[in-house]
Amino acid sequence: MGVPSLRKRLVAGNWKMNGSLDGNRRLLDELLAQSDVQPSAARPDAAQPNAAQPNAARPKCEVLVCAPYVYLPQLADALRESGIALGAQDVSVHAKGAYTGEVSASMLADIGCQWVIVGHSERRQYHQESSALVAAKVVAALDAGLTPIVCIGELLADREAGQAACVVQDQLEPIKALGKDVVERIVLAYEPVWAIGTGLTATPEQAQDMHGQIRAFMESDRLRILYGGSVKADNAAELFAMPDIDGALVGGASLDAREFLRIVAA
Template identity: 45%
Template sequence: MTASKPRALLALNWKMNKTPSEAGAWAKSLQEEMPPTDVELAILAPAVALPLVAAELYGSGAAFGAQDVSAHASGAYTGEISAAMLADVGATYVIVGHSERREYHGETDEVVAAKARAALTAGLRPIVCVGERLPEREAGRHVTYTLDQLRASLTGVSFTDPTTLVIAYEPVWAIGTGRTATSADAEEMAAAIRGVLAELYPDAAGSVRVLYGGSVKPDNVREIMDGPNVNGALVGGASLQLGSVLGMLAALA
C-alpha cells in the first residue's frame, strides 16, 4: 500500500531508568559516537532528564521526547506534565498509550486518544501504542483486538502532516519477556494497521510510520524491519546500553 517506505525510526523507551545525570552522560556519549545514519533516532527519557538530554544531544541529529503526556492543556492536575511543557524543552516525540500505562494506570482508549490530540495540538509527534496480550494472541483474535484498539485510540485525531503521527505495535506478551514476534508476525500486524490508517486517513496512510516494539535487539532489528509496512522499532531494554543502540544502527546501515 506504500510506494516507498518512510524514513526508519528507532524510538528508545528508557522507561523508569537513568537519573538525569546518567541520562546526560549517555546522551553525551551518543553525541560523540553516533555514526552518520539514515535512521532517525529518538530518545524517550524520563521527563526530569529531558533538559540535560536536550543539552547533550544538541547538534547530533538525534531527537528526544517523553514517555507520557497529560490530556489536559494546563490547570489543577497535580503531578501531570502538559504537551506545551514538553514542547518548551524541545521535545519532538511523546509515547501515548504504552501497554504499561494502560495496565498499571488504567488508561483507556479514550484517554489515549485525548493525549494524542493534546500532543498534536502542541506540535509534538505522538507514538500511539497498541497491541494484544497473550490470551488474544492464543485465541487468534490478535488482529481484531489490536485494530479495534487502534480505531478507538485515534478517535478525533487529525493532522496536516502525516509524519507527525506514529503507531507502535507492541505485542504485550513480547515486552520484557525475551519473546519476540517473528518478522512475519510484525508485518502481518503492520499491514493490518496500515489498512485501518487507509480507512481513517486515505491520503496519508502511506506516510504514517508503523513501528514494532517487543524485545528488539541488534541481532533481530533488521529482520523485523524487513517488511514493507514496518518502518522502525520501539526499543525497550536494549535502548539502555549505548553499545546496543549503536549495534542496531549498524545493523540497519
C-alpha cells in the same frame, strides 16, 4: 498498501523508569561519540510514498530518545544539534490547571521535546488508560507541536485466542476517528504485550502480518508503524526488512549505547 515506500525509518529509545544524572551523562557521551545520524524532522509529512522504490532507497534513519520527565532538561542540553531528537514517555490530556503531578504537552515542547509516547501498554495496564484517553492525548500532543508515538498491542491470551487483530483494531478505533489528517501526523508503535521485556519477539512474519493489517485498517500508506518488544541488534535487521515495519520502539536495549546504535545501523 503495505508496499515499500520512502517512509523515513525511525528508531526510538524508551528508557522507561531508568536513569541517573551521572549514568545518563555516561550513556549520552557514549551515544554521541559513536552516532552519525541526521537531525529529526519529528514529522512524517515530508516522506512521500513511492511504491516503485525498494526498501534500500528509504531515507536515512531518524533517532529519538524518550527519557523520564526529570531528566528531560539534561537530555535537551546534551542532544542539542546532535541529530538525536528528544521525547517524553507520557503527557497529560490537560493543557494546564489544577492537575497535581501532571505534565502538559506545551511544557514538554517548552523544554525542547519534539516527540511523546502515548498509550504504552504499561500505562494502559498500570494506570488503566483507555483508548479514548490515549486519543485525547494524541490531540493534546499535536496541538502543542509534538509528534505522538501511539502504542498498541495485544496480550498473549488475545493472540492465542485468535483475537490479536480485533484487540489492536479496537485500540486504533478512537485514533482513526480523529481523521486522516491526524493519522498521517502521528507514528504508531505495534508492541505485542507478550514480547515487552520478556525476551520473546514476534517473528518478522508475525510482525509484518500485523503491521500490514494495521496499515490497511488505518487506510494510509504514509503512516509510519514501528515494531516494539524485545528488539535487539541481532533481530533488528530481519524485522526492518519487512515492507510495513518502519523502525522500532526500543526498551531495554536503548540503555546500552552500543546495542542501541547497532539497532539504528540495521
